[in-house]
Amino acid sequence: MTDSKPTLGVGMVGYAFMGKAHSQAWRTVNSAFDVPFTVDMAAIVGRNEENVKAAANKFGWKSYETDWHRVIDRDDIGLVDVCSPGGNHAEVAIAALQAGKHVLCEKPLANTVDEARAMVEAAEAAAQNGVRAMVGFNYRRVPAATFARQLVAEGKLGTIRHIRAVYLQDWITDPDFPLVWRLQKDQAGSGALGDIGSHIVDLTQFITGQSVTGVSALLETFIKERPLVASTEGLRGTGSEEHGQVTVDDAALFTARLSGGAIATYEATRFATGRKNGLRLEINGEKGSLAFDLERLNELELYLAEEDSRIQGFRRLLITENEHPYVGAWWPAGHIIGWEHTFTHEAYDLLTAIGDNTDPSPTFAEGLQVQLVLDAVERSAANSSGWVTVDK
Known part of the structure; x- marks a missing residue:
């Protein structure tokens, strides 16, 4: 056949x-x-x-x-x-x-x-x-993150008030790590801000359904010069005797207001010694809270204020049931999946949209919106952390 x-x-x-x-x-x-x-x-x-x-x-x-x-x-x-x-x-x-x-x-x-x-x-x-x-x-395609969006859309948390998002890595803490393309503005655009900060901006907007409207930001470059590249493999590399200038940020911190009234804090750094791929976010609403940790990507933490006070507390949800987003395509219920599966989910969503002749999400317009937030962060940092409205 x-x-x-x-x-x-x-x-x-x-x-x-x-x-x-x-x-x-x-x-x-x-x-x-x-x-x-x-x-x-x-x-x-x-x-x-x-x-x-x-x-x-x-x-x-x-x-x-x-x-x-x-x-x-x-x-x-x-x-x-x-x-x-x-x-x-x-x-x-x-x-x-x-x-x-x-x-x-x-x-x-x-x-x-x-x-x-x-x-x-x-x-x-x-x-x-x-x-x-x-x-x-x-990261939109992590089943737990997609399920978090569903919980917010269903009103489980009520009105969203606070968002806390961090993305912590440490892969360039060594001053002898070479000047790879991610550390050069002409090739990367920005440093931790665009590389990993864009992820937490998009993910929090995706889950809450609110967009960032204004920011007050701080950027920092801790190591100004690095050895030029001799060889690279993945995120590792070796340097030569010559040095060049780092032209991007090593760390980005900013507060933000969102379109639905929530306030937020964001931190993205590649200098959090001991943290390898530490993306974590917490969302607080009037009726409850949820938390997601990429290094435990098959789980969500959920707190519901309406529960009996004697048994209240954050509960661990294991996002491995066939009814959870994407999970049914893989293994029997209860079996975990990994980081690499998110890219397969991404390909699935794109191919499905092409077949249906509909716009896949995130569209380029949604990508532009994140780019505008990154631009506002850079403008705020250049203005000594002054408040900057995100452009339309």
């Missing part, structure tokens, strides 16, 4: 850390979910031929290219996955959309607001012809 589904060829730009994660998603989405297309992993793109060829063989891609323009030109590719550094997100995504290719673009959407606006314009024009574009905020 043959599969009657149409084939959708995918071309992926980038092959390092995010390339590995996205490859896992394209390999597994057809086996985990009933999607309207059979995914063909047609080509992977990277500038270093030796490295990209090795990545193609390791990750399961049929071919490789050393020029991203080639995947735009190829007739066997209908979707372009952009998971390269932010410096070329706009150029690649816009070219792909104008060529009639669907696009998945890693977060943050772009390095600047102007680039993000141009990407939104291209996406909205392409949508008139049934071409879809989505931003890769994968």
